[in-house]
Amino acid sequence: MDHPGETMAKEDTPLHWLRTLFFLVIVRPLVLVIVGLNVRNRRALPFRGPAILAANHNSHLDTLALMSLFPLRRLPQVRPVAAADYFLRNRWLAWFSQRIIGILPLKRGANRRDLETQFAGIDAALERGDVLILFPEGSRGEPEQLARFKTGLGMIACRHPTVPVIPILLHGLGKSLPKGEAVLVPFFCDVFIGDALQGFEDRKRCMGAFEQEMQRLAEHADFPAWE
Amino acid sequence: MPWDRLHPNLLWAMGGIFALLLVASLVTGILTRRNPQKNLRELQARVKSWWIMASVFTVAMSVGRGVSLAFFAFVSFLALKEFLSVIPTRRADRRVLFWAYVTIPLQYYWIWEVWYGLFIVFIPVYAFLFIPIRMLLIGETKGFLAAVATVHWGLMTTVFSLSHLAYLLVLPPLEGFGAGGPALALYLVILTQLNDVAQYVWGKALGKRKVAPTVSPGKTLGGLLGGVATTTALAVLLAPLLTPLTWKHALLVGPLLGFVGFFGDLSISAIKRDLGRKDTGELIPGHGGILDRVDSTSYTAPIFFHYVWWAFY
Numbered sequence: 312m313d314h315p316g317e318t319m320a321k322e323d324t325p326l327h328w329l330r331t332l333f334f335l336v337i338v339r340p341l342v343l344v345i346v347g348l349n350v351r352n353r354r355a356l357p358f359r360g361p362a363i364l365a366a367n368h369n370s371h372l373d374t375l376a377l378m379s380l381f382p383l384r385r386l387p388q389v390r391p392v393a394a395a396d397y398f399l400r401n402r403w404l405a406w407f408s409q410r411i412i413g414i415l416p417l418k419r420g421a422n423r424r425d426l427e428t429q430f431a432g433i434d435a436a437l438e439r440g441d442v443l444i445l446f447p448e449g450s451r452g453e454p455e456q457l458a459r460f461k462t463g464l465g466m467i468a469c470r471h472p473t474v475p476v477i478p479i480l481l482h483g484l485g486k487s488l489p490k491g492e493a494v495l496v497p498f499f500c501d502v503f504i505g506d507a508l509q510g511f512e513d514r515k516r517c518m519g520a521f522e523q524e525m526q527r528l529a530e531h532a533d534f535p536a537w538e
Numbered sequence: 539m540p541w542d543r544l545h546p547n548l549l550w551a552m553g554g555i556f557a558l559l560l561v562a563s564l565v566t567g568i569l570t571r572r573n574p575q576k577n578l579r580e581l582q583a584r585v586k587s588w589w590i591m592a593s594v595f596t597v598a599m600s601v602g603r604g605v606s607l608a609f610f611a612f613v614s615f616l617a618l619k620e621f622l623s624v625i626p627t628r629r630a631d632r633r634v635l636f637w638a639y640v641t642i643p644l645q646y647y648w649i650w651e652v653w654y655g656l657f658i659v660f661i662p663v664y665a666f667l668f669i670p671i672r673m674l675l676i677g678e679t680k681g682f683l684a685a686v687a688t689v690h691w692g693l694m695t696t697v698f699s700l701s702h703l704a705y706l707l708v709l710p711p712l713e714g715f716g717a718g719g720p721a722l723a724l725y726l727v728i729l730t731q732l733n734d735v736a737q738y739v740w741g742k743a744l745g746k747r748k749v750a751p752t753v754s755p756g757k758t759l760g761g762l763l764g765g766v767a768t769t770t771a772l773a774v775l776l777a778p779l780l781t782p783l784t785w786k787h788a789l790l791v792g793p794l795l796g797f798v799g800f801f802g803d804l805s806i807s808a809i810k811r812d813l814g815r816k817d818t819g820e821l822i823p824g825h826g827g828i829l830d831r832v833d834s835t836s837y838t839a840p841i842f843f844h845y846v847w848w849a850f851y
Contacts, residue, residue, distance in 0.1 A: 496636045499623040536626035
């Protein structure tokens with residue numbers, strides 16, 4: 312597992328039929344019926360990849376909600392990028408993360424000089440035309456508060472200037488299932504889809520544009536107090 | 539087929555609903571063709587949503603008692619979830635809200651068991667006492683009263699009040715009234731929903747004087763009275779088909795539902811105004827959220843239920 316993504320062994324790739332079944336029977340009823348999504352500006356969502364969905368991160372439900380925005384038959388092309396140190400930390404979690412959720416593992420805090428191997432899996436997926444889900448905040452932070460964005464998103468965007476980055480603001484999932492809680496309490500969740508950003512050559516300018524779009528989405532939002 | 543079990547009077551009433559929707563679609567189509575410059579998207583969305591709601595409701599009512607009760611429990615769930623999503627809540631109360639949701643399957647289970655005694659006290663007594671106990675165990679006192687009061691209000695409107703509609707379903711048939719509980723529920727739903735529509739239409743046609751300017755500036759006296767008159771006429775007309783009510787009873791029930799439904803609508807408007815929101819959600823295109831649709835029913839259901847209970851059972 313030193314260079315995840317470089318050469319994908321067969322046991323690291325999603326089991327499509329079981330994954331589809333899992334999303335059909337468990338994830339979609341949970342996310343779309345028990346929780347419930349209010350999606351704004353759905354038109355801005357690309358129907359086909361390659362694309363990068365970049366969202367804020369409050370809950371494990373975030374990934375499932377974003378994956379549920381696509382029709383079930385597009386699921387094989389939708390891949391969340393997730394931290395290798397967390398999601399591959401034991402055999403069972405690694406099996407579930409890679410074969411059922413279909414994550415692309417990313418080594419966090421890798422050596423800057425080693426970018427080629429670090430991003431190999433992501434590059435390959437985007438070249439295949441996949442839709443990647445990225446959480447630039449890194450880990451799930453304080454529920455329902457925007458944390459600082461890490462610039463890995465900017466690096467990936469600059470490596471693929473023709474691939475659109477779709478900023479997405481999520482609200483409510485951190486109330487339903489925050490970090491450290493095991494009991495799910497349903498709240499309607501808002502999904503604000505921003506306008507696509509692309510064509511960046513500079514990582515900082517990309518992050519600036521992304522932050523600006525996330526701020527704009529947050530201004531539209533009308534969230535009840537939760538303290 | 540489940541249709542065989544349905545009383546013919548119910549089938550007539552359901553047919554009537556769809557005939558009315560057909561008229562609504564025709565009128566919308568003509569209006570759209572005549573005024574191509576006018577934006578009638580909201581009206582079109584509204585009518586389309588009515589078709590979907592009427593279809594889902596008809597299927598839910600036709601398949602059997604279990605499905606009907608599950609359907610109403612699900613409506614309560616959506617309404618409570620929407621309520622809890624738009625009001626300010628405390629982070630500390632996550633587990634309390636979980637228990638608020640648990641009351642829904644229990645309340646509808648009492649109805650399934652036709653256990654009137656528990657149905658009528660479960661939320662106002664047991665949930666009323668238990669919810670604050672769960673909060674006290676967490677121990678957060680800042681904002682305690684507001685938190686416990688909002689949860690209670692939500693449970694009373696979205697679970698307790700709405701579940702009266704479901705309890706109508708399990709009322710036994712009476713002598714000379716074979717259609718039974720499902721017909722009573724249909725009567726209530728038709729009158730309440732058409733009362734909303736009639737108040738809106740009359741308000742557009744001849745409404746001038748604002749009746750609740752600070753709460754809902756769109757509501758006019760003309761709309762209210764026109765709506766109540768329409769509902770009363772309909773109540774008298776449909777009573778022999780769907781209820782054991784005599785025309786005298788119906789003459790009382792009509793205005794009662796008309797006025798009470800108006801205030802149910804207004805109470806959700808007041809909450810939205812308090813929170814600074816236009817609607818409670820976007821679940822139903824053209825209508826808003828589920829609370830925007832069931833607000834009047836949360837008032838008319840208990841009132842109608844207890845009228846029938848007092849008069850016939």
